[in-house]
Amino acid sequence: MQYAKKLLDEIGIDSRRVEMFNMGASDAQKFTGAADEMTERARELGPNPLMPKGK
C-alpha cells in the first residue's frame, strides 16, 4: 500500500485517494464506514486529475 501511495505521489495524484481496510465477514459497519470515508475523501480532493474537465 505504501508502494502504491508512493507511485501515485510521484505522478502528482494525491495518495490519500487510495487506502487499505481490514475487516471480517460480519463487519458490515466497517464496510459502510470505509465506503463513506473514501467517498468523502474523493469529494474533498475533487475529481481524478486525469479525467477531462467538465464532466
Add this chain to the structure above:
Amino acid sequence: MAKSFKEALESGKFVVTAEVGPPKGTDIEEMLHHIDLLKDKVDGLNVTDNQSSVMRLSSISVSHIIKEKGGEPILQMTCRDRNRLALESDLISANILGINTVLCLTGDYITVGDHVEAMPVFDLDSVLLLKTVRLLESGKDLGGNELKGAARFCAGAIVTPEANPIEPQLLKFEKKIKAGAEFFQTQAIYDLDNFKKFMKYARQFNVKILAGIVLLVSSGMAKYMNANVPGIFVPKDLIDEMASAEKGKALEKGIEIAGRMIKTLKDENICDGVHIMAIGKEGKVPDILAAAGLA
C-alpha cells in the same frame, strides 16, 4: 628540544607528545601561537591529516613549519585521500623537509567529514603504510623500483585499548608491529585498570606505548564520548568527579584529572609516555604538564 623524537623514545625517558590541528584556510596565526607555546615543552607534536575527513592545511606543510621553528613534528598520514603513489611521494617529500617521524593511520571514512561526495581511496591501510615506510627505507618503492636515496623514518601507529571487541584490534596491533611500528599512541584512555591489563599484554612486544590523554572539559563531554566515540570509555567515578566541579571550574577539574592520570602513568611506570589531545584547548597543555609535575 634538540633531540629528535626517535632519540627521545630511545632515551628511556617518559615521552610527552601533544597535537596541533592545521586550520581550514590560510590564516595560521593561532596555530603558530600554539606551536610556539608547545614546541619546547613536548618531545613531539602530532600534526593531524585532514582530521575527521575535514579538509584543512596539509600535515606536511604544518610539520615543516614546526621543524623550521625548531620543534619536532610527528607527521600523521592517513590512507583515505591518497593512493600508494601519492603516499610514497609525500613520505619521501616529508623526509627531505626534515620530517623524520610519521604516524601511520587508516583515516576516518569520507562521509564523517565535510566532503561527503568525495571518493574514498584506502588503496593501502595503516599496516601496509607502515610496511611502505620500511620499504622506502630499504631504498625501494612499492613498484619494485630503486630510489635515488633512501628514506629514514621513526614510524608509529595507533591502537585502541578500549576497542570492543578487543581481539581483532589486538590482532591488528600485532600486524602493525610486524610491519615495523616502533611506537604507538593510544586512543584516549580513562580506565587505568583496564589500561594496565592492555599494557601487560603489550609489554611482550618491543614497542613504546604512549597513552592517549584527552582533556575532559565537562561531564557532558564525557557522557557524549561514551555514547558516540568508538573505543572511548570514561568510568562513572570520573564523570561524577567532573560533575562535582564548581560552576565555571570544570576545565580546571579536567586539567587536574589529566595531570593526575599522567603522573600515575609515569610514577607507576605503566607505559612509556603520553600523547595529550587537548582538542580545541591546546593552550592548556602547559597547565596539564604542570599538574602532572612535568613542567
Add this chain to the structure above:
Amino acid sequence: MNEFEPKVVAFCCQYCAYSAADLAGSMRLQYSPNVRIVKLMCTGKVDVIHLLKAFEGGADAVFVAG
C-alpha cells in the same frame, strides 16, 4: 463542481469485505452509492498495477478491503 459525484472503486475479498458489504445490504445499512465493488477471491491478489489501472480508468478513489 456541485454535481461532482466521485467514483470509488472497492477491491473486496469475497469472504470478508464482500460478505460484509452483502450483510450491510441485508441490514439495510446506508452507505455511499458511489462505490463500485470488484469482487476477488482474495485481496492478496490485488497488485499495485490494479490500483494504478483503476485510477487510469478514471476512479477518484480506490480502496482495498479484506
Add this chain to the structure above:
Amino acid sequence: MIVADRKPFDDIKAMLEGFERVLIVGCGECVSVCMVGGEKEVEILASQLRMAAGKEGKKIELGETTLERQCDREYLELLKDKIENYDVVVSMACGAGVQFLAEMYDHKIVLPATNTRFIGVTEGEGVWTERCRACSDCVLAETGGICPVTICAKGLLNGPCGGTNDGKCEVSKEKDCAWTLIYNRLNKLGRLDSIREIFPAKKYNVQTRPGRRIHEAFKEKE
C-alpha cells in the same frame, strides 16, 4: 545477481520530455528478481507515464515489452521490428543491458530507467545486500567467506580500523564491522592463523577496465 534502483519518476519523465512514442523494455533476469525492471515494473512505469501525460493533457504512445534478458544479442534481436515504431527506448535493465541495447540499435535513443547499484543477494523479502565488488582477485579463502573489500566501508585487508564499535561500522551503526564478522567466523572455524600474516596491497591492475574474459575453449577462435 545485479541489484538496481528505479530512477525517480521525475527523472524518467524529464528524460522523455518531448517524445511521444516510447518503448519500455524490461529485463527478465536480475532486475526482475530485485523488483525494479521486470514485466510487472514495465507495466507500472507505463501506467505512471500514461497517467502523468494524461494529467498534463499530453499525448504519449507507450509500447511495453520484456525480454528474457538484455545482456545477450539473441534476445535483443527480438526487438528488431517493434523498435522502429518508437522514437525512444527506455530500458529497465541494469547498465550493462542498457548499453548492449543501445549498441545494437545505435540509430535509436536509448535511455536508462534504473540506477545500477551492486552485485548482491536477496537478504530477505524485498531486501538485497551487496556481497561482491568484482575486484578480480578473490580473498574469501583467507577471510572466512566474508569479503572485506565489499563489507568493510574502507575495504581494509588487514583488520578493523579504530572506528569499529560493538561490532558495528563507524560509517553507520546499521552496518556490521566486516572485520568483527571475519574474526568471529574464523575463530569459530579455528582458522585465525589465516589473517595473522600481513595481507599484501591489492593488485588493481588485474581489474582491467573494461573487463574482458574469453573462455579457454574459445580462445583460438578469437
